[in-house]
Amino acid sequence: MEKISNDICNIIIDNSYKHFDEELNEQNIYDSILIISDGNVYKSQGHDFVKNLKSKIIYEYIVSPGEDSKSLEVYEDIIKYCVRINLSRKSVIIALGGGVVGDLAGYVASTYMRGIDVIQVPTSLLAQVDSSIGGKTGINIGNFKNIIGTFYQPKFTYINVDVLKTLPEDEFRSGMSEVIKYSIIYDYNFLDYLINNSKDILNRGSEKLYYIVKKCASIKAEVVGKDEKEGGLRKILNFGHTFGHGVEKLCKISHGDAVSIGMNMAFKLSLKENLIDEKYYNNFLKVCKAYDLPLEFENADENEVLEIMKSDKKNSFSKINLVLPVDLGKVKVINTICEDRILEIIKECKYA
Ligand SMILES: NC(=O)c1ccc[n+]([C@@H]2O[C@H](COP(=O)([O-])OP(=O)(O)OC[C@H]3O[C@@H](n4cnc5c(N)ncnc54)[C@H](O)[C@@H]3O)[C@@H](O)[C@H]2O)c1
Structure with missing residues (x-):
């Protein structure tokens, strides 16, 4: 204990x-x-x-x-x-x-x-x-x-x-997207750990489960300890969620699956804006593949996804607050990306 x-x-x-x-x-x-x-x-x-x-x-x-x-x-x-x-x-x-x-x-x-x-x-x-x-x-x-x-x-x-x-298989698999989230927002070494230990984690070995849960709980406690009411730092926990929000509602998929699609959108946008390099994005793709997490959505209109993002209660002053990767294990809240650019990214993540 x-x-x-x-x-x-x-x-x-x-x-x-x-x-x-x-x-x-x-x-x-x-x-x-x-x-x-x-x-x-x-x-x-x-x-x-x-x-x-x-x-x-x-x-x-x-x-x-x-x-x-x-x-x-x-x-x-x-x-x-x-x-x-x-x-x-x-x-x-x-x-x-x-x-x-x-x-x-x-x-x-x-x-x-x-x-x-x-x-x-x-x-x-x-x-x-x-x-x-x-x-x-x-x-x-x-x-x-x-x-x-x-x-x-x-x-x-x-x-x-x-x-x-x-826990049912699907709930466990989709819950892994929140685990991955912590590595992107706070601890890049943890991303490597998740890639290298995916088999044991998916087999739910006790030691590995204990390690990943403790790691994530510690990060969440640290972030909340510094910003209880989401005035600043706590916003990084929304990584993948703003983009994911629309697909979760419209495609009736699980929260975890929506978050992994949302994280993919955020990564693609960061790549386009030259905030990160291709190698980092490829590592993200690798970890999602290891845990069989989706990267694209289907059965929804991209404009409707954007509309839902615009109505997210986490926005302020009518600007969409996006949490984007800016370096290994680091993200930043950015609200200066124009709607057309966001729409383009959503379209790119629609299953063709
Ligand atoms: N308060 C917050 O900060 C916060 C953050 C993220 C998500 N949420 C909320 O969390 C909810 C989603 O949570 P969830 O994914 O845990 O969904 P959930 O509570 O519906 O649980 C998922 C399923 O797994 C079953 N289950 C749970 N534990 C089990 C176990 N040990 N063995 C067998 N079955 C088990 C449940 O009965 C359910 O069918 C959403 O409503 C979301 O808004 C809240």
Whole structure:
């Protein structure tokens, strides 16, 4: 077991749930616990997780797996459930699941009775390396993703890397795009590591999984520790996301697949603008190939992709904020690229 902490984040990385209860008691004495999870996760992890909790009043609220659960309706149902079981300000909510459960449970905790404690226990690769760290919570309204949300830090994030072994193949593969993202934005040597160790990582060897999750969680904690509310540095975490946003919505592909397509668009643009050389781009292509990540989209109109990029809530003063690679392991937020140029790049990444 290892800890990563700073003023904002408190993360425990482990290979089991054994030390969870200890950690919980160190934080506070809670009168009851509400575990929010989804059907898939609860089936594979619920028993193992709960058996490690000693002498507590435990409630469970299980949502349907998938993005649709991040809705106002599900939020309202959970709040009503909290009232019914008398969840108090001395209670704690535990989010046991992927990013959907984490965002939803975090939002419930941040608003119920003006905020009660929440603990993140991420179970997907994306959640372990990204969404469970940094305190962003959110729910969707229709097509508007995370349009309602808060910044609300969990008391701690408890990562049991071992649970990644039950994650469906496709979820694991697409989660790798967030892992790759960290190497491009922060640590170029990590990109080589990902290329050289792809077989063992894809076979989910315990040591390799532990290494990559710890590496990414440390980078995320460091970035968020320096810029909690995304005033500056934290924006680099959006690398691949602004471009990816449009294809994710229109092509109905996973978040991870959209991010790898989005990163490809950003790389192509940097190459055209002479911000990076061909060799660097080729290494990016190599890592995507190793993890079978897509680089092109289909079944969407490039103009519509651009329109969605323009409506991204991360833009400011009507300018599209793009995070572009500018050197090995370094990116920069650039908002001076004209729309025609962006459209050209989107077109280039459309599967012909
Ligand atoms: N808060 C943030 O900073 C942040 C950052 C990135 C993404 N997100 C959000 O995260 C969400 C996507 O998260 P996700 O990719 O984890 O999706 P998800 O929560 O839907 O999980 C993916 C699937 O894997 C299953 N699953 C999860 N862990 C499992 C396990 N160990 N074993 C078996 N099945 C398991 C889930 O039931 C689900 O079917 C999106 O809503 C996105 O907006 C939030």
